[in-house]
Amino acid sequence: MSDREILNETLKFHGHRCWASVAGVRCGLAALRVLDVKRSGGTQLYAILETGEEHGGMCFGDGVQYTTGCTFGKGNIRKNPLGKLAVTLIDKDSNRAVRVSYKPTLAKQIAASAFMQQRAAGYQPDEIPEADQMELVDLVWGAPESDVLTIGEVFTYDHNWLPEVMGFTKCDACGELVAHAYVRTVGDRKMCIPCSGYDR
Numbered sequence: 001m002s003d004r005e006i007l008n009e010t011l012k013f014h015g016h017r018c019w020a021s022v023a024g025v026r027c028g029l030a031a032l033r034v035l036d037v038k039r040s041g042g043t044q045l046y047a048i049l050e051t052g053e054e055h056g057g058m059c060f061g062d063g064v065q066y067t068t069g070c071t072f073g074k075g076n077i078r079k080n081p082l083g084k085l086a087v088t089l090i091d092k093d094s095n096r097a098v099r100v101s102y103k104p105t106l107a108k109q110i111a112a113s114a115f116m117q118q119r120a121a122g123y124q125p126d127e128i129p130e131a132d133q134m135e136l137v138d139l140v141w142g143a144p145e146s147d148v149l150t151i152g153e154v155f156t157y158d159h160n161w162l163p164e165v166m167g168f169t170k171c172d173a174c175g176e177l178v179a180h181a182y183v184r185t186v187g188d189r190k191m192c193i194p195c196s197g198y199d200r
Contacts (some may be wrong), residue, residue, distance in 0.1 A: 017133035024063020031089035038071035052083035097157035
């Protein structure tokens, strides 16, 4: 799949066309290239995403997820909520890692765009005309990498990776499935955390 096809598929996955998801794609592609690894179909890669909560830049996370294959569903991504458009990508086999962040170079152009003006007026992203969405997509996608990305040096990320815990058990109290790592024993009964009375 070409980089442009990856971008197009990401935008479909994300649900609308916006600059922050494009920035996530660019950071993800750069990190894969620097580490010389392929998109993770399993859990070979691990990403630490620095976006926070409840701000427009969170779209960055979908760009990173789709591009790298590190997803919350597979459990090979986590947030370090700093409110930044940055990601550290780690190859778990070698513990080689790189941090890539999006520069503020285009911030004034992005803020002045028709898309952002409409967002500020309360329009949802998918209510904004496609031409206004694509203006920002093309701006961020077409900018030279050195203008918009800061790519750190490859470094060693020392971490003792835990093996994946497989399987589920039925809670003896509520009857719902609970992953083995979250089963708590109360007397001779196997329970989920809420039924067990434990906090965690």
